[in-house]
Amino acid sequence: MKKNFDAPPKDLKFINDLRDSSLDICPMCGAPRTSSLDHYLSKEYYPEYTVFSKNLVPACKCNSSKGKKVTGSIVALERILHPYYDDCLNDRLLSCLIEQAPALPVVSITIQTLPTDQPIDESIKFHVENIVKPSGLVKWLDTLWTRVWNSPSSVINTMPKGDVVTEAELRDAVIDQLDRVGRRYGSANNWESVFLHGVINSPGCIEWISSRHNYLVNNPLANDL
Ligand SMILES: [Zn+2]
Numbered sequence: 001m002k003k004n005f006d007a008p009p010k011d012l013k014f015i016n017d018l019r020d021s022s023l024d025i026c027p028m029c030g031a032p033r034t035s036s037l038d039h040y041l042s043k044e045y046y047p048e049y050t051v052f053s054k055n056l057v058p059a060c061k062c063n064s065s066k067g068k069k070v071t072g073s074i075v076a077l078e079r080i081l082h083p084y085y086d087d088c089l090n091d092r093l094l095s096c097l098i099e100q101a102p103a104l105p106v107v108s109i110t111i112q113t114l115p116t117d118q119p120i121d122e123s124i125k126f127h128v129e130n131i132v133k134p135s136g137l138v139k140w141l142d143t144l145w146t147r148v149w150n151s152p153s154s155v156i157n158t159m160p161k162g163d164v165v166t167e168a169e170l171r172d173a174v175i176d177q178l179d180r181v182g183r184r185y186g187s188a189n190n191w192e193s194v195f196l197h198g199v200i201n202s203p204g205c206i207e208w209i210s211s212r213h214n215y216l217v218n219n220p221l222a223n224d225l
Contacts, residue, residue: 026060027083029135038063062135078124092188096198152213
């Protein structure tokens, strides 16, 4: 089985097709990359599913870093979500909270799982703790925040570049970009959407970004000092 996965014969050609399909985002964690074709159920524990198409998921390193674990041991419904079968992955599950720490431009960003009426709420929480959080999302959001602080309009492309902006205009621009990014990736749980949703929902964040943008518009050399 393993040999067939590593070097698929002709009738298992779909394996290489899946392997070559480079997705824009990882269906497991929402990262803007995929790097390998992974097994949802590990080859070691479930060798019979080594070349089963529904067990093969293009993913970034988040899936391999989960190891062989697909279920929890505390609550019965705790398990890793499956991108082919768990429709809840199409819903917006994630946001973030951006807080001053202790003062701007330094912030602390924490991942938030949005409330859901899905019956598999425990699975969603388990997936976020074991796949999404260890994936490097917080570090990525920190880096994006730095880019926003240096030049808000270079990240939030929907806002005016050279003109001052009101908080209401900025909020509309972020909502617009959130919608566009979701449609571009075909998923609401890509990392950029997590950030944009967090900007809208973090108290004060729209105000900080609009003030920063307006300051840069009025002081165009500020970043060069
Ligand atoms: Zn991933």
